[in-house]
Amino acid sequence: MSRISGDEMYAFIAALYPICRSITGNGVRATLEQVKQYIPLSVHEVPSGTPVFDWTVPKEWNITDAYIKNADGEKIVDFQHCNLHVVNYSVPVKQKLSLAELKPHLFTIPQHPQWIPYRTSYYNETWGFCLSHQQFLQLHEDEYEVCIESSLTNGNLTYGEYLLQGETDEEVLITCHVCHPSLCNDNLSGIAVATMLARALGQQQRRYSYRFLFLPGTIGALTWLASHEAQVDRIKHGFVLAGVGDKGHLSYKRSRQGTAAIDRVFAHVLSRSGNAYEIIDFSPYGYDERQFCSPGFNLPVGCFMRTPFDRYPEYHTSADNLTFVDPQSLADSLATCFQVCSVLEDNLTYMSLNPKGEPQLGKRGLYRPIGGTPPPDGVDGLVLLWVLNLSDGQHSLLDIAERAKCNFADVNEATKLLVKHGLLQQCEERVR
Numbered sequence: 001m002s003r004i005s006g007d008e009m010y011a012f013i014a015a016l017y018p019i020c021r022s023i024t025g026n027g028v029r030a031t032l033e034q035v036k037q038y039i040p041l042s043v044h045e046v047p048s049g050t051p052v053f054d055w056t057v058p059k060e061w062n063i064t065d066a067y068i069k070n071a072d073g074e075k076i077v078d079f080q081h082c083n084l085h086v087v088n089y090s091v092p093v094k095q096k097l098s099l100a101e102l103k104p105h106l107f108t109i110p111q112h113p114q115w116i117p118y119r120t121s122y123y124n125e126t127w128g129f130c131l132s133h134q135q136f137l138q139l140h141e142d143e144y145e146v147c148i149e150s151s152l153t154n155g156n157l158t159y160g161e162y163l164l165q166g167e168t169d170e171e172v173l174i175t176c177h178v179c180h181p182s183l184c185n186d187n188l189s190g191i192a193v194a195t196m197l198a199r200a201l202g203q204q205q206r207r208y209s210y211r212f213l214f215l216p217g218t219i220g221a222l223t224w225l226a227s228h229e230a231q232v233d234r235i236k237h238g239f240v241l242a243g244v245g246d247k248g249h250l251s252y253k254r255s256r257q258g259t260a261a262i263d264r265v266f267a268h269v270l271s272r273s274g275n276a277y278e279i280i281d282f283s284p285y286g287y288d289e290r291q292f293c294s295p296g297f298n299l300p301v302g303c304f305m306r307t308p309f310d311r312y313p314e315y316h317t318s319a320d321n322l323t324f325v326d327p328q329s330l331a332d333s334l335a336t337c338f339q340v341c342s343v344l345e346d347n348l349t350y351m352s353l354n355p356k357g358e359p360q361l362g363k364r365g366l367y368r369p370i371g372g373t374p375p376p377d378g379v380d381g382l383v384l385l386w387v388l389n390l391s392d393g394q395h396s397l398l399d400i401a402e403r404a405k406c407n408f409a410d411v412n413e414a415t416k417l418l419v420k421h422g423l424l425q426q427c428e429e430r431v432r
């Protein structure tokens with residue numbers, strides 16, 4: 001199943017890759033249309049000029065073409081070839097200029113002379129081109145014609161939302177950003193994993209409601225928070241998905257709270273994966289967890305990544321392309337998210353119905369020697385004893401797994417067996 005989903009996510013990324021996205025405009029709409037092929041997303045439009053806390057929804061940006069021509073009329077930089085060539089949010093321009101006049105508008109990466117950088121000018125009305133340093137070094141004194149056919153007008157900010165209603169209104173918030181142009185790991189991997197996770201969770205019974213948001217970075221999260229302030233207390237757990245398709249190890253950045261259930265669940269799942277992983281403390285720099293974890297909200301929202309964005313040189317360059325992500329890593333990221341959601345779903349608290357002394361397991365056929373060959377049902381004797389001992393209405397199954405140093409899934413199985421034999425009862429209140 002996971003290999004198929006990895007191939008499917010990779011194909012989805014390949015389909016989204018050519019679209020020129022930005023924080024507003026038709027690129028986001030075209031992207032959300034493609035997400036709709038998998039899940040019934042609602043698309044929301046918020047007008048330019050709408051105040052959102054200390055910010056304002058910007059003008060809408062769209063682009064059809066851009067190039068630099070030399071005096072011979074040859075296109076030496078062409079947006080049609082790669083949309084990273086234009087500084088994202090560039091104002092329209094058509095003029096002729098000398099190399100000296102052109103140079104302040106050009107951006108390159110001298111350390112990686114073959115890569116094109118990704119640059120933006122969202123809140124500063126200017127224009128520019130990005131090119132490889134190799135290309136830049138070939139420019140000579142000439143009269144250049146620059147053309148950017150873009151528009152920056154009053155329009156809308158677009159975002160996508162999908163609520164999977166569960167048995168309760170308590171929510172798990174899962175978000176990703178949708179504002180980067182042709183970049184695979186940073187942006188498209190998060191969209192692909194979020195989409196397939198939503199589809200998978202939609203096919204099973206859920207206690208929690210799951211809210212998926214496909215947002216333009218920063219301004220999209222602020223816009224959503226500003227218009228949903230009254231309902232954010234429903235969010236009990238959450239994570240931002242970003243950079244989940246590269247071949248590096250899994251990483252989780254804790255929420256600002258640091259010890260929220262979501263922080264503990266990710267730490268548990270990653271530490272038991274058998275693979276290299278990293279837990280990173282919260283810092284106020286990164287993806288949209290910055291907004292969800294701002295002091296006025298302080299939501300239990302972390303960030304799930306593979307290699308953190310500040311550790312790979314391909315980040316925000318043309319080298320974050322279809323060869324930088326792979327189906328296996330995408331499948332592994334999706335499986336991890338699914339596992340985290342399963343732990344959240346099953347993390348209940350139980351009460352032993354025989355709390356005075358140990359119950360006699362032998363007469364119920366539940367006695368199993370410690371350390372012998374595992375019983376046919378796979379439930380370990382020591383795990384049974386831990387669950388019985390700590391099920392006092394005060395410890396969740398995650399508390400038990402942490403203290404007993406065993407897998408949550410094993411604790412969950414032991415619990416089911418003890419419930420079946422009338423030794424445990426679930427407490428009414430869900431542990432938060």
Ligand code: ZN
Nearest residue numbers: 180186187316
């Ligand atoms: Zn980015």
